[in-house]
Amino acid sequence: MKFKSKDWIEIVERDFESAWLKGREILSEKNFNERYPIYQYDCGQEHPVFKTIQDLRKVYLSLGFREVVNPIIVEDVHVKRQFGKEALAVLDRCFYLATLPKPNVGISSEKLREIEEILGRKIDSSEVDRLRSVLHSYKKGKINGDDLSFEIARALRVDDVKSTKIIDLFPEFKELKPTPTNLTLRSHMTTSWFITLSKIVDKLPLPIK
Structure with missing residues (x-):
């Protein structure tokens, strides 16, 4: 079905949730029988890199090697232990991970009025308390970001669309800036190997392979 993409882009900018539901x-x-043409799907084509990986995997397993999964995310302290004085030069090319801090969200009387406009009704003190409790639990990390919209909707007994609009009222969520951690994406497989070996050295007979 044809549609004007510009019109829908404007709708998305105004209200993403309603645009999603109107899609x-x-x-x-x-119906399958009304489609034309009816395509026949053949087998896909494998990528040469993953084909090589699979072939090597079979070879090493046939030689008696044990397969393990090494950590992909490692603390920078492991890089420092491995490389010593060269660690800073190595870490210079590592990607550090960052997290978004949990904002401290307050509910002012003005915000309450804006929430009531979205709901189209007054909210009582018990609902305000439940909403504050949800935001406080989110700040403490007891509620994940994925569940925040659902928990707000449950606290106020509304649907997810209105809950998303309520979240959009708080600038604290829009102004979040990532905070760096000491976690890095693995740059050298040997760094992960030392971690793995330290966990299995007392559990498997030597030599470990």
């Missing part, structure tokens, strides 16, 4: 109006699925 079914322009994307209709025909």
